[in-house]
Amino acid sequence: MLEVGRAQKTIFVAWYLRLRDLQREVEEGLNVMESSNGANSVIAYEKAGEIASNRRDEQEMFVLCLRILQSALVYVNTLMLQDVMDEPEWADLLTPADRRGLTPLFWSHVRPYGDANLNMAARLNLASASVPGPRIAEAAGHGLPHQTA
Template sequence: MMKYATALRLRTASTEALLRRFTSETTHPAYAAMLEVGRAQRTVFPARWLRDHDLQRETESGLNVVENYNGAGDYIKFGKRGELASNQREEQELGMSCLHILQSALGLINTLMIQDTLALPEWENALTDADRRGLTPLFHTNMTPYGEIQLRTDRRLDLTDLPTA
């Protein structure tokens, strides 16, 4: 097993080549050992997770971020029930790129709205550190995908105070 791990690390063998070798010969002892190591790792993590409350909170907060992100994506793609309409790779990539752009735009607008709200004097000391950690720009309650969209050319978003990278 160490020989194969070293070959992968030094890039003298590719993962695909090793997998090809093991799938043709599933009785190989190194393959059986790797399966056992994988089983052990999958057993150790839940045991550690059950014992460590900080790890549970970290895992839950990470899952919440991902669920918010996926929820916003599903909400934006409402017209196709969240499914990719084509089996053409280029069209799928274009659709996903457009979705990422829309999610980024939604995140930017929501971030600007949150910043404007938190800049108000009544919010100065209202939030704790835990409240601030819970803030996310990935919400869609301000979106109306089924409703009428009005283009307001007489008003503009204030983008002058955007942070520079």
């Protein structure tokens, strides 16, 4: 059985070295995991994001809470992306390839060390938030337009 596993691994490496599409697919999967781990390090900032207990039930609770927080972050980010994409200047600017590259797992707006006022009686009103529109600038030395934030 061990030899079969080694043969399968060798075949995969050969395919990986030969096929650029497979290399891209593997890299995209790695990027998603890096982004997920980065979000987890922002969300679980106490004690460097490490699970402080050796009790199984506390470890499970930590991981489950972390997943709930990450899911909530993705949900709110998805709502914000939808609001931005409803604006005509953004909708017309992005190509289908740009849209495929959008991810709701970003956390630059998260303040892990700050205070947050939470009103459970009110809904999140994303329409009242001001979002700057896209700016097009000349790429340095290339004369090509690119998007800047």
